[in-house]
Amino acid sequence: MPLWMRNFQSLLNIFLKSNCPLCERPTSQEVCQNCTQKLQRSCLPNPGVRWNQPLPVFAWGSYGGTLKLAIATMKYKNHPEIARPLGQYLGNAWLSSSTARNTKCIVVPIPLHSEKQKKRGFNQAALIAQSFCETTGLQLKVNGLERVQETEAQYGLTVSERQKNLAKAFRIGQDFRHILKTPVLLIDDIYTTGATAKSATQTLHQSGIRVLGIVATATTFNPNNPSYNSR
Structure with a gap:
């Protein structure tokens, strides 16, 4: 130069x-x-340790400390720019994993309800997904799913309460209103009990769309106990 x-x-x-x-x-x-x-330093030693679960999960980091602060700052203090490095970390971890080898899929972010997105100004999962796809080269379909119910906050709810809260929360979006043979990889900022991912997966399955699994920037499960079922 x-x-x-x-x-x-x-x-x-x-x-x-x-x-x-x-x-x-x-x-x-x-x-x-x-x-x-x-x-x-929040990166888990093996992000794909739970990829053999009934709903495969690939999570980059442990939800705590600076990673928890970054996600909260992004969502609640209007800093959508934080999604770009988070998506890159997740994308690089995915590319380095054996899970990604010869895997063809379409990436779909977990959507927010339109009213909630309007209030926040952005969907953090969609921004992370955009950065993730720029890093991995995978195809992104932002409108693969729509959120049709504005559910109450999941924090503090039991597993059964979360599942009930999310029943029929999603429907197929405009990107998938045709036959889709390529499997879908869901993406979200945080993976906790899996209630949100399972509800989204059920909606896709009902339309004949296979779900490969879910990738998330952070998870609450104990990395030292892979069999641990998140709260």
Whole structure:
């Protein structure tokens, strides 16, 4: 790169700097280097440890610490830009796993109800999915599913309450209103009990669409006990 271009880039970076949404340090990236290192320490040693479950699960990180803060900041403090690095982490982990080898699928994010998305301004799962697909090269169908019921918050509900809360919450979206032979890979920000993923999977199965599994940026299950069933 010519010297004048390097100088211009350095000057541009100064003007483009903003504060890290997680720690307020100045940064020219979505998240500063210090917080990036903390985030990357959240990565599970084997993201695909639960891929042999009835509903296969591939989760990048453990939901806690800086990763929990990043997801909460993205969703509740209006920082959608955080979805880009989270999607990249998930995508790179997927590409490095044996699960991804020779796997052809279409990526579908878990949708928000239209009223909730309008209030928040974005669907974090869709933004993570976009970054995930840019990293992996997989095809993205943002409108594969629609959320037709504005369910109450899942936090604090029992497994049975979550399942009841999500019954008939989804329907096939406009992207899939035709015969689809390629399996679907669902994507979400957090995987907890699996009630949301199971409800979405049931909706797809009813239309003859096979679900390969779900990938998530974070999970609450205990990585030291793969048989552990999330709360």
